[in-house]
Amino acid sequence: MSSSAPVPDIVRCAYMELVVTDIAASREFYVDILGLVVTEETETEIHLRSLEEFIHHNLVLRQGSQPAVAAFGFRVRGEADLAKAETYYRELGCEVRRTEAGFRKGIGEVVRVLDPLGFPYEFFFDTEHVERLTWNYEHHGAGAIVRLDHFNQVYPDVDTGARYLEGLGFRRTEDIRDSEGVTYAAWLARKDTVHDTALTGGAGPAMHHVAFATHEKHNILYICDKLGALRRSDSIERGPGRHGVSNAFYLYLRDPDGHRVEIYTQDYYTGDPDNPLVTWDVHDNQRRDWWGSPVVPSWYTEASTVLDLDGNPVPVREREQSQEMDVTIGADGFSYTRKDDTATGFKVGSQL
Amino acid sequence: MSSSAPVPDIVRCAYMELVVTDIAASREFYVDILGLVVTEETETEIHLRSLEEFIHHNLVLRQGSQPAVAAFGFRVRGEADLAKAETYYRELGCEVRRTEAGFRKGIGEVVRVLDPLGFPYEFFFDTEHVERLTWNYEHHGAGAIVRLDHFNQVYPDVDTGARYLEGLGFRRTEDIRDSEGVTYAAWLARKDTVHDTALTGGAGPAMHHVAFATHEKHNILYICDKLGALRRSDSIERGPGRHGVSNAFYLYLRDPDGHRVEIYTQDYYTGDPDNPLVTWDVHDNQRRDWWGSPVVPSWYTEASTVLDLDGNPVPVREREQSQEMDVTIGADGFSYTRKDDTATGFKVGSQL
Amino acid sequence: MSSSAPVPDIVRCAYMELVVTDIAASREFYVDILGLVVTEETETEIHLRSLEEFIHHNLVLRQGSQPAVAAFGFRVRGEADLAKAETYYRELGCEVRRTEAGFRKGIGEVVRVLDPLGFPYEFFFDTEHVERLTWNYEHHGAGAIVRLDHFNQVYPDVDTGARYLEGLGFRRTEDIRDSEGVTYAAWLARKDTVHDTALTGGAGPAMHHVAFATHEKHNILYICDKLGALRRSDSIERGPGRHGVSNAFYLYLRDPDGHRVEIYTQDYYTGDPDNPLVTWDVHDNQRRDWWGSPVVPSWYTEASTVLDLDGNPVPVREREQSQEMDVTIGADGFSYTRKDDTATGFKVGSQL
């Protein structure tokens, strides 16, 4: 997985395309409940954005027969980076397709690749500017979602995957490891936050979640309150809580097709070139939730299928290294372990 | 459990006395971590209050050999209510002791009773006024606790217990029942909030928790963050979350002796005489947590011993009616049930 | 202003009737912008309530030719209190009218009085219960208004007015005075908060403001953000800020007719019979705003006309004692004074 070609200058994660099986149900979830803004829509495709976004969209919902993820879109710094992306991935031996403007609504030329890990990555620069609703508080609900924050990808071999992304210019900001040298997950950033994407060790390639940001924690709590009022609390898979990794306040939802959506707020600035890497011990019970709340098993085991450039499911490979869930769920059914079963008091945990 | 004597006019729940086995550890928990204010302390007894309190204390920690609860203190409207309390409980056949001022630090005469349910209730009016730190923001931490909010008592027969408390002038504001007429819990108020005390069905008499209030939800989240930072996330038993019952935002902690403490904010006004009773179906998965988060088993099964007027443990009687935990924890280990096991989507639940 | 008759047991402030000159504009303000809930409406009358209310209404908007306040409504504990109110006010020599159910929509019998200060007070017990939207978060906007909190009345002689209200069973919780014994304002409560009504010294009788409560401070900030987005920031007269008196977080708006509306959150519990009175020195620059922000002159000088029982404006009498605005606005146009004009550094202020 190496290329001697210059890397494209990736600015940030920009959009994801989800294939959904009931677009009306998905519209209700993303628009009526979560309040994403419709930029454009047809009967089979809806382009959505967050309130502070000025590019055409952050999320595409497309009607299909099976739930899947068709694209992870990244914005590059300029048109010249498209050619760099083309060359870079061709040198890696990947399938690359450069599409003309209009392949994606509101977006110019796109370089589509099936990357070395098997994910459908897309790179673009040109985009239609749409109204940024930053100041339009009359449209901000109590759970206002203001930004796309990051993607999270499931992949069997996190070390290999992270090295590829670091080669592409991502900074590793945090990871989870054990004392035997196994890496369970890694967080990687282009913009100044903790991540634009992350790798979670598991059967993949697959999409773990897409994350949107709110301004404050109470916005996330309101989303829970509203789901309760709508008798849809089953949509809440995990949280709300405080992450150890990233220090963000979080909530994981499942959309009507089971695609996982995180609502996320307040991680920290990582833009310096020597931003310190934070490594967490997989046995630190506060790594995934700073308050020690157990991770529900589905969060570890379920993920969305990703599609290749022709729209066919990419086959999934099992993880061969030890699984985070296995090494951290104790016999009592709670997803943390104590170094000493007879211990009372504090949960065990410390950074490596 | 009936008395024809006039009832004392109870103003509010006012203090609880906890017997703790390591007073230094308890002081660290309640003062250093939770930020309660020391009104007075000796080597074996600490009197604490919340930031907006003007009576002498809301919590007494007393060193002892076994964790227990020695008193549930209620303030009455005037001195004349002490005599009413004496007569009322004597007519109920309860043991009653009227103590002189000084029996409790900072408190005048106290009428102590072992009430018909077996709880050590205390009634007082006279109290030393101490500095109300409402405006002293320099002493308010990020998790500032401003008021004692309520008690919660475990008792086998909630209907009987609630009728006794209603006879004493408490308004029932909410309860949890099933369609067979079983009552699982009831909330009862004197002041204008959802409760001054509540009854939780279970083996009792026992103390389920004592609850303190913050101004906002972020104060409660900070307490969790701080416990995480101190590597004491094991103190968090349940939550934070949104209650269905009471609509309050909540967090349950366990102190070093296992006494349960709730941090609570933003229930609603209940002061009208015809305040509508809210009855929840025990099968409504959002009754205990509006977001459908499962209740951990310990929350149902563990409670603190209460002491009689001589300081001896009051024997506990098992609940004979069906147990809330049993009827709501499914085979999958989560504490909710679905009407139809094969159902997907919304959790089942509605008010009776 | 004294009566030997038993006083009615007032539970709380319950509704206000505003005469507005353009009911469509008022509806936009109270419903579309502030989010009050319509219980019932006709072309000339709208009955509104806050989200957690269960009585029929907290605010009546009635189309008329001149802006005015037609009623300050208080709920009493039971039907028997209506007769007490009748007798009490007749003994005070006031005009009293007892109306049949239906005089006010959703309300039973009402005892209407023009009280000794010249205000149109109404007392009622019976009311239609309507849906309490406490849990209906799908209807809660980011600036959700959950309760009616209090009234504020302008009257020339605060001492006289406060004595009358204390005679009626109100507890004085706070006041503003000077060292010469002049009282500039007083806060008076029946429910467990800092006030159900307050008296502000000035030309009156007149209505200073009606106040509604939110759960948290960010809800109030959002109302400002939304008014900005709607280019209606001129509706903001004063604040947001932190009161010294009451310790509440506040915002004052002016409705389309100039009626002043406060949005208010997080004062403190005052329900004990010996709740300590807090007296502020009129020269304490933090009494009206804890952060020392100047009070705008209109806040002191403008108020709404009140109507007598026949709907005629009650004549206004000037205040004879010194005016708070005069003794606190310095030559520099800021509404605070320093004990020493040459002082730098801290604002001067302390409680008496």
Place this chain on the structure above:
Amino acid sequence: MSSSAPVPDIVRCAYMELVVTDIAASREFYVDILGLVVTEETETEIHLRSLEEFIHHNLVLRQGSQPAVAAFGFRVRGEADLAKAETYYRELGCEVRRTEAGFRKGIGEVVRVLDPLGFPYEFFFDTEHVERLTWNYEHHGAGAIVRLDHFNQVYPDVDTGARYLEGLGFRRTEDIRDSEGVTYAAWLARKDTVHDTALTGGAGPAMHHVAFATHEKHNILYICDKLGALRRSDSIERGPGRHGVSNAFYLYLRDPDGHRVEIYTQDYYTGDPDNPLVTWDVHDNQRRDWWGSPVVPSWYTEASTVLDLDGNPVPVREREQSQEMDVTIGADGFSYTRKDDTATGFKVGSQL
């Protein structure tokens, strides 16, 4: 002001050095009240950082005889950028001094320049890493300051100044102009926020303010509450409020020497190369405060002296173009104008 040399790659604003006349008073302000963290201190110099910072310091307080600003420090991407900075500024004809490691505590080599506008800019890459207290919630007060956000500089000719900064690689994100083409202020960013520095039109070169960020709005409100409790509300110069420009929630304080400090939270992501410029009309009354609150005159007229590389005050030049304060403060003493003096209702304002 142009240079053909390559520009150094500036990462972000990093520190400011303030000369203070009473270092004990300044320490009380920045450490005891605002909660900045002491990295190192001597009797005459204190190095402070925000809670989430990992470089050695964000603020240096140095004892001196006159209040002044000795340095605006920017971090560059690598050592090679120091040589670029040297060459770049020499080509601009500026005085440039490259100092060895140790000139600033915890910092490696520094390139010091007196830039074309007369400001003492410093560029550095190498820095000692110190503990990032992101997760150390036990040290986070209710008003926790987590990041240095930006500088703000006063300069007579904003267009000239902004062109120089754009030449240095800053992106202009927002500005305030009028229809005659006068620019009153401009905001310029290197990191992904609205600014690393801004230019405010006025007598300069001078330092307008240094800004630190909190996570949420309530943190800023608490700082006000605490200042009130300490009877230091006079330290509050303006706000809290919502900016139009930047959309951030803000508060302006004055330190014991009158240096202006902003506390700031929640602007928006600006990292895309084509991030849309937002231009505000100087007559838009919501540009400086979205809620229309007047700007106090001192905010326009007072600023801190800046020092040259030898520590001598840089002479100040008056602004020749029209002044924002003059064109926006009306005859009524409020700092906004209406297009039509007889207008009632909405404040006038719209983006160009």
